[in-house]
Amino acid sequence: MQSRRHFISTAAAASLVTTVRADTKPGQKLRVGVMGLSRGKNHISNFAQLEGVEIAYVCDVDKNRLASGAKLATEKQGGKAPKAVTDFRRILEDKEVDILSIAAPNFWHAPATILGCDAGKHVYVEKPGSHNPSEAEFMVAAAKRTGRKVQMGNQRRSAPAFREGIAKLKDGVIGKLRYARCWYDNKRSSIGKGKSAPVPAHLDYELWQGPVPARPYKDNLIHYNWHWHWLYGGGELANNGVHALDIARWALGVDLPMVTSYTGGRYHFDDDQETPDTADATYDFGKVGMSWHGSSCLQRKHEKHSFVSIYGDGGVMSFDSGGYRIHDNAGKLVEENMPGLSDIPHFQNFVNAIRKGEALNSEISDAQKSTMLCHLGNASYREGLQIKGQDVPKKYWQREYSEAWKPAGI
Numbered sequence: 001m002q003s004r005r006h007f008i009s010t011a012a013a014a015s016l017v018t019t020v021r022a023d024t025k026p027g028q029k030l031r032v033g034v035m036g037l038s039r040g041k042n043h044i045s046n047f048a049q050l051e052g053v054e055i056a057y058v059c060d061v062d063k064n065r066l067a068s069g070a071k072l073a074t075e076k077q078g079g080k081a082p083k084a085v086t087d088f089r090r091i092l093e094d095k096e097v098d099i100l101s102i103a104a105p106n107f108w109h110a111p112a113t114i115l116g117c118d119a120g121k122h123v124y125v126e127k128p129g130s131h132n133p134s135e136a137e138f139m140v141a142a143a144k145r146t147g148r149k150v151q152m153g154n155q156r157r158s159a160p161a162f163r164e165g166i167a168k169l170k171d172g173v174i175g176k177l178r179y180a181r182c183w184y185d186n187k188r189s190s191i192g193k194g195k196s197a198p199v200p201a202h203l204d205y206e207l208w209q210g211p212v213p214a215r216p217y218k219d220n221l222i223h224y225n226w227h228w229h230w231l232y233g234g235g236e237l238a239n240n241g242v243h244a245l246d247i248a249r250w251a252l253g254v255d256l257p258m259v260t261s262y263t264g265g266r267y268h269f270d271d272d273q274e275t276p277d278t279a280d281a282t283y284d285f286g287k288v289g290m291s292w293h294g295s296s297c298l299q300r301k302h303e304k305h306s307f308v309s310i311y312g313d314g315g316v317m318s319f320d321s322g323g324y325r326i327h328d329n330a331g332k333l334v335e336e337n338m339p340g341l342s343d344i345p346h347f348q349n350f351v352n353a354i355r356k357g358e359a360l361n362s363e364i365s366d367a368q369k370s371t372m373l374c375h376l377g378n379a380s381y382r383e384g385l386q387i388k389g390q391d392v393p394k395k396y397w398q399r400e401y402s403e404a405w406k407p408a409g410i
Contacts, residue, residue: 030351033057033091035112036104037069038223039126043101044069046347048076053351056097059088062223063202086204088112092119098354102126103153105226106233110135111211113150113364114407117142122354124347126153127246128238128371129364133390134398136368136375138407143364151350151360152367154246158346161323161337162247169251173326173335174312177252180290182244183305184236188277188296190269191225194218211405220272228273230382235275236294237262238374245281246362246370247308247319248290255369257283260387262377268297281377292377 030053034040037060047053055077058069063086070084083090088104091097092115100116102109102125110130116123123143129152130136143150156162169177197219199205205217212231226232227239249255264279277296283289293305306318315328322338352358372390379396380387401407 029054030098031056031096032099032101033097034101035059035088037065040103041072043103044073046343050351055082057083057091059085061086061204061208107131107212110139111407113139114142117146117148122149124151124350128242130371132399133375140365140368149353150364152362152364154243154362155343155346157361158349159341161339165324166251174317175314177312179311180248180252182248182292182308184240184294185299186296187299190271191273192220192271194220194272211401213400213402228275230274234374234378236296237377241292242370242374244308245292245373249370251310252288254285257285259284260376260380262381
């Protein structure tokens with residue numbers, strides 16, 4: 001066990017460079033390269049709806065996804081085709097590209113962000129943004145060092161109804177806040193037991209692995225089940241839990257906890273999944289607390305959980321995908337605003353930050369505090385103990401890298 005320095009101080013976050021990029025004029029077209037074309041298709045669709053933004057590149061290590069993503073971008077841009085590449089370094093080499101938009105697997109988030117910043121690109125990166133605490137520190141440092149805008153994709157931070165709800169909480173609509181509870185319920189099936197197999201002809205598996213130490217290809221890993229292997233992902237806590245915990249942390253106005261505990265197990269299937277399918281994470285911040293309950297393989301529809309509930313002395317505010325509801329202590333609904341959720345405001349905020357110097361709604365140094373809750377929880381689960389502060393065992397603080405891709409400074 002090693003004692004760790006404070007993760008990201010308030011002062012460090014405040015000192016992040018916020019000037020508009022010198023070579024980007026307010027009316028100038030912004031050129032984007034999108035990396036990872038599953039979730040990345042959403043990036044294409046959102047950027048394409050913003051004025052003065054061009055999808056200049058699409059990138060994927062899977063040639064089938066690459067072709068599909070290029071087709072979508074061409075359609076969204078009225079016939080203007082992007083360049084289609086398998087290696088995102090081609091995007092970084094193009095000095096005309098302003099933005100790297102990352103929707104690749106978790107283990108690529110920090111290395112690609114760091115390389116993007118060092119290449120002079122602003123970066124939009126999906127959650128969780130880092131695979132481990134060390135990466136979180138270095139990607140935040142890269143943004144600060146280079147003065148690039150880096151926005152994490154927890155899009156509810158820019159949703160008008162969520163922002164309205166948080167403002168009401170700050171104004172005392174339910175009184176003094178005490179606790180937040182978060183839920184995730186799903187009905188995922190077994191991932192089975194993978195077998196060694198030849199790498200498909202359409203997949204560059206070596207480049208897919210990138211910064212991760214090389215492992216033999218198996219037939220049940222790509223494109224999604226890597227989430228459930230510690231080598232590649234952070235389980236459901238870092239996959240979906242980060243969204244809810246980010247709202248809870250935002251609402252309660254807290255940074256990092258005094259004590260973290262995450263317990264549960266893999267109860268539903270005997271397969272290759274290493275991360276828990278049912279588990280509870282709890283966080284003690286001293287004067288307030290929060291929890292996240294994940295049930296990945298049993299949806300529990302009859303329980304009708306909210307995404308996040310914030311408890312105050314005068315009632316409860318519950319957030320779901322569309323917005324918020326307020327109930328008093330007698331359980332009576334007293335107010336609601338549920339307009340639905342769009343990702344566009346989050347992408348627009350990012351573009352406005354680059355063009356106009358508008359504050360990012362999920363600037364990376366703050367966003368990684370929410371991700372750190374996931375890293376602390378996973379360390380607690382894997383080690384079978386409570387984590388005090390950021391006293392994380394070294395083996396969970398950082399990872400082993402492929403030497404060819406190890407980020408500078410790590």
